[in-house]
Amino acid sequence: QEFSCQIWGIFFLKKTFKGNLRNYWNFLPEGFINTQLFTRFLSRISQDSAGQFFSSGHTNNWAVLVCTSRFWFNYRHVANTLSVYRSVKRLGIPDSHIVLMLADDMACNHRNPKPATVFSHKNMELNVYGDDVEVDYRGYEVTVENFLRVLTGRLPPSTPRSKRLLSDDRSNILIYLTGHGGNGFLKFQDSEEISNVELADAFEQMWQKRRYNELLFIIDTCQGASMYERFYSPNLMALASSQVGEDSLSHQPDLAIGVHLMDRYTFYLLEFLEDIHPASKANMNDLFKVCPKSQCVSTPGHRTDLFLRDPGSVLITDFFGSVRKVEITTEAIDLTDPIKEVEERPANGDVHKEMHSYVDQLPVSEIIHQKPKQKDWHPPDGFILGLWTLILLVFFQTYGVKHLRHIF
Amino acid sequence: MSGLPGFLIDDRLHFPSCPSQGGQRFLVEMAAPLTLLLVLAVTIRAALFRSSLAELIAERVEVVSPITAWKRVVEGLALLDLGVSPYSGDVFHETPLIIYLFHFVVDYAEITFMLADVITAVALYMAVKDYNKQVFRKQKFALEADRYPLDCLELIRSPKEMYYIPLKVAMFYLLNPFTILSCVAKSTCGLNNAVVALFIFSTIKGNTLLSAIFLCLATYQSIYPLTLCAPAMLYLMQRQYIPVNFRRASFWWFIAQYLFMYLGSLFVLICLSFFLLGSWDYMPSVYGFILSVPDLTPNIGLFWYFFAEMFEHFRLFFLCVFQINVFFYTIPLSVKLKEHPVFLIFMQLAVISIFKSYPTVGDIALYMAFLPVWSHLYRFLRNTFLVSCVLLACSTLFPVLWHLWIYAGSANSNFYYAITLLFNVAQVGQPGRSQRRLLIESLTETPCSPLRKSQNEKSY
Numbered sequence: 001q002e003f004s005c006q007i008w009g010i011f012f013l014k015k016t017f018k019g020n021l022r023n024y025w026n027f028l029p030e031g032f033i034n035t036q037l038f039t040r041f042l043s044r045i046s047q048d049s050a051g052q053f054f055s056s057g058h059t060n061n062w063a064v065l066v067c068t069s070r071f072w073f074n075y076r077h078v079a080n081t082l083s084v085y086r087s088v089k090r091l092g093i094p095d096s097h098i099v100l101m102l103a104d105d106m107a108c109n110h111r112n113p114k115p116a117t118v119f120s121h122k123n124m125e126l127n128v129y130g131d132d133v134e135v136d137y138r139g140y141e142v143t144v145e146n147f148l149r150v151l152t153g154r155l156p157p158s159t160p161r162s163k164r165l166l167s168d169d170r171s172n173i174l175i176y177l178t179g180h181g182g183n184g185f186l187k188f189q190d191s192e193e194i195s196n197v198e199l200a201d202a203f204e205q206m207w208q209k210r211r212y213n214e215l216l217f218i219i220d221t222c223q224g225a226s227m228y229e230r231f232y233s234p235n236l237m238a239l240a241s242s243q244v245g246e247d248s249l250s251h252q253p254d255l256a257i258g259v260h261l262m263d264r265y266t267f268y269l270l271e272f273l274e275d276i277h278p279a280s281k282a283n284m285n286d287l288f289k290v291c292p293k294s295q296c297v298s299t300p301g302h303r304t305d306l307f308l309r310d311p312g313s314v315l316i317t318d319f320f321g322s323v324r325k326v327e328i329t330t331e332a333i334d335l336t337d338p339i340k341e342v343e344e345r346p347a348n349g350d351v352h353k354e355m356h357s358y359v360d361q362l363p364v365s366e367i368i369h370q371k372p373k374q375k376d377w378h379p380p381d382g383f384i385l386g387l388w389t390l391i392l393l394v395f396f397q398t399y400g401v402k403h404l405r406h407i408f
Numbered sequence: 409m410s411g412l413p414g415f416l417i418d419d420r421l422h423f424p425s426c427p428s429q430g431g432q433r434f435l436v437e438m439a440a441p442l443t444l445l446l447v448l449a450v451t452i453r454a455a456l457f458r459s460s461l462a463e464l465i466a467e468r469v470e471v472v473s474p475i476t477a478w479k480r481v482v483e484g485l486a487l488l489d490l491g492v493s494p495y496s497g498d499v500f501h502e503t504p505l506i507i508y509l510f511h512f513v514v515d516y517a518e519i520t521f522m523l524a525d526v527i528t529a530v531a532l533y534m535a536v537k538d539y540n541k542q543v544f545r546k547q548k549f550a551l552e553a554d555r556y557p558l559d560c561l562e563l564i565r566s567p568k569e570m571y572y573i574p575l576k577v578a579m580f581y582l583l584n585p586f587t588i589l590s591c592v593a594k595s596t597c598g599l600n601n602a603v604v605a606l607f608i609f610s611t612i613k614g615n616t617l618l619s620a621i622f623l624c625l626a627t628y629q630s631i632y633p634l635t636l637c638a639p640a641m642l643y644l645m646q647r648q649y650i651p652v653n654f655r656r657a658s659f660w661w662f663i664a665q666y667l668f669m670y671l672g673s674l675f676v677l678i679c680l681s682f683f684l685l686g687s688w689d690y691m692p693s694v695y696g697f698i699l700s701v702p703d704l705t706p707n708i709g710l711f712w713y714f715f716a717e718m719f720e721h722f723r724l725f726f727l728c729v730f731q732i733n734v735f736f737y738t739i740p741l742s743v744k745l746k747e748h749p750v751f752l753i754f755m756q757l758a759v760i761s762i763f764k765s766y767p768t769v770g771d772i773a774l775y776m777a778f779l780p781v782w783s784h785l786y787r788f789l790r791n792t793f794l795v796s797c798v799l800l801a802c803s804t805l806f807p808v809l810w811h812l813w814i815y816a817g818s819a820n821s822n823f824y825y826a827i828t829l830l831f832n833v834a835q836v837g838q839p840g841r842s843q844r845r846l847l848i849e850s851l852t853e854t855p856c857s858p859l860r861k862s863q864n865e866k867s868y
Binding site: 376377378379380382383386387390394397398 | 683
């Protein structure tokens with residue numbers, strides 16, 4: 001993605017600075033770095049003009065919630081994702097706008113002593129796997145490729161709507177990742193990784209395709225801050241549960257279930273979100289304070305330098321909820337414009353009403369009464385005539401013409 | 409009801425003049441048993457039609473073939489109703505006249521097939537009756553001409569024996585399990601049998617035109633009855649006292665007449681079939697299918713196994729070999745059996761039903777119906793028990809090995825083909841043996857003695 005960005009930059013240069021091309025070609029080795037800065041400058045120019053465009057706000061909310069690890073002992077990652085799913089849904093984002101990717105099925109796992117439940121608090125206080133959980137990508141469908149395809153929208157035409165991120169340039173997207181990670185990567189399904197560079201390029205592609213207005217990126221893995229280090233697209237805000245070199249730790253095991261139920265960061269995030277309601281005015285600064293080092297043993301981090309607006313002015317519900325901007329007016333709006341009526345004057349002069357009858361689209365009576373199928377084919381008359389003439393000829397030839405006397 | 413006993417006068421056998429008016433008497437007297445037989449046969453078939461066995465039997469590959477299956481007829485008619493030619497695709501391989509027939513009677517198909525069986529039985533009955541009359545008359549003349557020596561007494565047929573033969577023939581046809589199966593499966597083989605039976609009847613009656621027309625109909629439906637031309641011509645010539653001699657002009661004139669009638673009606677039928685559907689695509693579908701054997705569904709014939717493993721390079725060659733095999737026996741057999749054309753018909757029918765490309769048990773039933781006609785030879789047949797046991801065992805083993813092969817998976821096609829081969833060998837053995845005895849009997853024209861008889865046995 002960076003390379004293509006640079007090529008784009010070079011072509012842009014070639015187009016606009018044709019006269020000075022020779023000069024720029026001379027500076028090609030260091031010109032690469034120059035073009036990178038130049039493209040960043042160009043994008044910033046577009047951002048300024050875009051910023052005015054975007055200050056009018058978002059119109060719809062999307063959420064992409066991904067749990068990347070499987071196996072029973074990673075119960076907590078599924079519980080993390082489902083808690084965020086629960087909060088997001090509670091605050092108003094509908095299932096059609098949530099892409100939920102769970103790499104393993106904990107609720108119906110054979111080792112789950114409480115089947116069809118995923119608890120986030122010990123002593124089974126809160127079951128985040130309710131009756132209306134809609135998982136869009138499940139099991140082995142949660143792969144790096146699918147995740148990137150969801151983000152960038154490059155899905156095969158047969159993909160159903162529930163598996164697509166159909167965001168536009170006025171969408172605020174919440175992206176939540178959890179699982180096992182390291183410095184610069186996140187592990188998917190214990191078999192592949194996504195790197196921070198890939199993620200950053202995916203977001204850049206989303207930006208170039210105008211697939212988001214503002215994007216909030218939360219990651220709860222070990223060394224999670226490394227994943228947002230490489231972002232370079234505008235309007236991105238990122239939170240992570242731990243810095244580079246630190247491990248995110250799990251919160252509390254439940255002895256009845258036998259595994260750790262949640263990670264610390266998401267646990268306290270869930271506690272924080274439980275206090276948020278759709279009319280809440282809590283802003284991002286409150287979110288940054290979630291889980292201080294005393295509660296999470298790791299240090300949560302955040303990144304707001306790519307974000308245009310001041311985080312203090314960004315509501316939690318801008319990303320976690322789906323709040324419609326409603327303007328209440330007490331004025332009456334006149335909808336009845338004078339409509340020109342075209343009167344039909346029939347030729348004979350009298351106005352008659354057309355009797356509309358219900359179109360008989362389905363021959364129900366025939367189906368009910370099961371009439372036998374009409375035979376559509378008939379032998380041609382010439383054939384019948386010829387055949388029976390021959391038969392009669394043979395008959396009379398055999399038995400003699402004298403029988404005709406007896407017949408007639 | 410009493411027969412006419414022969415009695416010995418002066419070391420010569422004398423029979424009282426056999427009443428030729430007895431033919432009608434026979435008919436009147438035999439009408440009741442025949443009707444009873446017909447009623448019984450129809451009852452059995454109707455009972456089987458109503459039972460659940462009908463679908464089971466209709467699927468058996470021994471009873472239906474891709475040409476004769478009723479399922480395909482219904483499919484062809486349905487295609488026609490949808491406006492598509494029934495010969496498109498590999499569905500329907502019957503002639504257009506069958507389409508015409510069943511277009512009107514498809515709802516009464518069961519009655520049609522039962523009627524076909526009844527027609528066959530009645531035609532065979534009357535044909536055999538007429539044949540017996542002629543045989544008896546010939547025998548009488550030969551007797552009066554003192555051409556039979558005394559030792560051939562046991563070969564001479566008495567009217568008492570021959571009285572019941574037509575009924576036996578009808579019975580052999582109607583109550584044969586093969587026929588019943590074929591009828592219940594609604595296989596168009598029944599219609600084919602009816603046409604062949606009518607052909608035999610008209611031939612024995614001596615009607616040249618009808619014989620040619622029915623033979624043409626039989627050939628039109630499946631190509632193989634073409635070989636019945638030769639025995640038909642032989643019989644009609646003998647009946648009209650035309651000597652079978654290549655040098656005689658009357659011989660060729662008669663052949664020309666018969667062939668003209670035969671080919672003319674064949675031409676008329678083919679053109680008529682063209683007019684039914686307005687296209688020639690029935691030709692490759694019917695005749696091309698019979699001759700080129702594209703469908704290798706297992707049946708009781710010999711083609712399928714061989715051609716399943718045949719390389720494409722040699723397929724045409726072996727196809728020609730197999731098809732010629734059916735027609736090949738006509739000329740030698742006609743030369744050998746020119747004095748016995750009806751027996752030749754029987755042999756030809758047997759050859760056709762063994763060697764045709766898609767035989768079914770219905771074809772076998774037709775020639776097996778003729779066995780009582782030569783019942784006077786049975787005493788001299790060897791291995792009767794063996795052959796009949798083999799036939800019975802094979803008929804029972806067909807469905808067993810089919811089940812083992814297709815459903816249980818513990819057998820394979822070799823098992824089924826082995827039984828097919830055995831069945832056909834038994835079939836070949838059976839008329840062959842009768843033929844031996846018939847040839848021996850034919851030599852009774854010349855003085856025969858026990859010594860002579862054994863000599864003749866050796867050379868054959």
